[in-house]
Amino acid sequence: MDSECRRKWKVRLALKRDIFKEFLAEFLGIFVLILFGCGSVAQAVLSKGALGEPLSIHLGFTLGLMMAAYIAGGVSDALMDYSKGEFIVTGDNATAGIFASYPAKHLSILNGFLDQVVGAAALILCILAITDSKNIGAPRGMEPLCIGLVIMAIAVSMGLNCGYPINPARDLSPRLFTAVAGWGGDVFRAGGCWWWIPVFGPMVGGVVGAAIYFLFIELHHADAQKQEENNVQQKYDIVTLT
Template sequence: MESEKRRKMKEKFGLRRDIFKEFLAESLGIFVLILFGCGSVAQTVLSKGAVGEPLTIHIGFTLGVMMAVYMAGGVSDALMDYTNGQFEVTGANATANIFASYPAKHLSVVNGFVDQVIATGALILCILAITDRKNIGAPKGMEPLCIGLVIMAIGVSMGLNCGYPINPARDLGPRLFTAVAGWGMEVFRAGGCWWWIPVAGPMVGGAVGAGIYFLFVELHHPEPKTQEENNVQDKYEIITMS
C-alpha cells in the first residue's frame, strides 16, 4: 500500500527532465555547503574565537562539501548583538566575511587571482585523480569523503590569503545576499573590487587543473582490453561481508 502511494506520488510530482533534477540536487547541495561552511565562520567570528577557530572553519567546509557531494551526486540574533545593528564590511567588527571571501591586507589583486587559480587547479587535479577508474581511484562511495579531505588540505595550506573560496557558487551567491541584506554595495568594492577574483579565478584554475591531469596522467593510460574495461569500475569497490 505504501509503495503504491509512493508510485502514484512519483508519477504525479516526479520530474521528467534531467536538467530540473540536477538543478534541485545542486541547489540542495550548495545550501548544505553554505550552511555548514558559513555557519562555522559565523560561530567563530560572532563568538570572537570562544567557540571556534580556523581549524573548525576548515572542518565545517570539509563536511559541507562532503555532504553536498553526497546530496548532488539566515542570520541569527547573535549577529545583531555582535554588530549593534551596524553591518560592516571591513574593520574590527566586520561581518560580511562570514558569508563571502575577502583578501588579507597583504594580498594584491594579481596575487589573489593566482592564489585562486592554483588552489582550484589543485582541487580539480585531485578530484580527477580520485574519480579516475583507470588510476588507483577511490573506493566506490568514498569519493565525497576523499574530496572533502582535499578541501581541508587546501584550507590548512592555502587559507591565509583569502579563505580559499575556490568555487564561484560558494562566494558570489552569499555576496549577493549580503549586498541586499544590509551590508550594501561595499561588498563589491571592498578589497579593490575583490568580488570578481573568486568567480574568474576558479574558472581558470579548473581548466588548468583538468588540462594538467590530462597531459600528465590520463593521456598516458594504456588502452584496456574489453574484459578489463568492464571490470575496472568494480576493482576498488568496498566489499561488504554479510
C-alpha cells in the same frame, strides 16, 4: 497503502527532464555546503573565537562539502549583537566575511587571482585523480570523503590569503545575499573590487588543473586491452607472492 500513496505522488511530482533534476540536486548541495561552512565561520566570528577557530572552520567546510557531494551525486540574532546592529563589510567588527571571501591586507589583486587559480587547479587535479577509473582512484562511495579531505588540505595550506572560496557558487551567491540583506554595494567594492577574483580565478584554475592532469596522467593511460593484461599480471603476481 503507504507505498501506493508514494507511487501516486511520484507520478504527479517527479521531474522528467534531467536538467531540472540536476538543478535541484545542485541547489540543495550548495545550500548544505554554505549552511555548514558559513555557519562555522559565523560561530567563530560572532563568539570572538570562544566557540570556533580556523580549524573548526576548515572542518565545517570540509564536512559541508562531503555532505553536499552525497546529497547531489540563516542569520541569527547574535549577528546584530556582535556588530551593534550595523552591517559592516570591513574592519574589526565586520560581518560580511561570514558569508563571502575578502582578501587579507597583504594580498594584491594579481596575487589573489593566482591564489585562486592555484587552489582551484589543485582541487580539480585531485578530483580527477580520485574519480579516474584507470588510476588507483577511490573505492565506490568514498569519493565524497576523499574530496572532502582534499578541501581540508587546501584549507590548511592555502587559507591565509583569502580563505579558500575556489568555487564561484560558494562565494558569489552569499555575496549577492549580503548585498540585498543590508551590507549594500560595499560587498562588491571592498578589497579593490575583489568580488570577481573568486568567480573567475577558479574557472581558470579548473581548466589549468584539468589540462595538467590530462597531459601528465590521463594522456598516457594504457589502452583497454593492455590495461586488462596488466591487471591480470598484477593479480597473478599477488597470488604467486601469497
